[in-house]
Amino acid sequence: MSAIDFSDPATIAFLTDALTAAGVVGLEISRPDGQLRIVISGEGGARIGSSEATPRASGSAPVVVKAPLAGYFCAEHPAAALTPQNLPRSVSDADVLGFVSLGHVLLPLRAGQSGVLTRLLAEPGALVSFGDPLFEIELPS
Incomplete structure (x- = not known):
């Protein structure tokens, strides 16, 4: 299994759309080199935050x-x-x-x-x- 590239805009957009469609309110992925957080707002929009170690x-x-x-x-x-x-x-x-x-x-x-x-x-x-x-x-x- 290959690693997912969380720096790819298409990957982040896909994850955001999938979370919205599934009714999930958020996702946080932590790795030694950084963190990605996607939070779906109540009106279908999303906030994406990320930090690098x-x-x-x-x-x-x-x-x-x-x-x-x-x-x-x-x-x-x-x-x-x-x-x-x-x-x-x-x-x-x-x-x-x-x-x-x-x-x-x-x-x-x-x-x-x-x-x-x-x-x-x-x-x-x-x-x-x-x-x-x-x-x-x-x-x-």
Whole structure:
């Protein structure tokens, strides 16, 4: 039996559709390299969350914000007017830096660390896989 690729958008969409059709309210898959969680809302929509096991940054090394699931990378909210990202800029740990879009699901990407957002590591609109680097944040010294 081959391993299921949980970074594949088609696999995640299939799982979401199957859970919705079966009336299941959610699914969580944990592996040593990360976690995938799909929660079906009451109106047939879904929330998909994912985390990757990564060590905390030490010293002055930059923190890399990675894609929590496979999908299309959006540097801005798709409904927002297009405004260029001015870099570098200060961010707090709760700031939304961008989004990953998968079908009707739009997952916000939070900074997770306060610091200076220095680099955009993926092209807006690009198809990204689970764990792909998207942003780089310099931590304060």
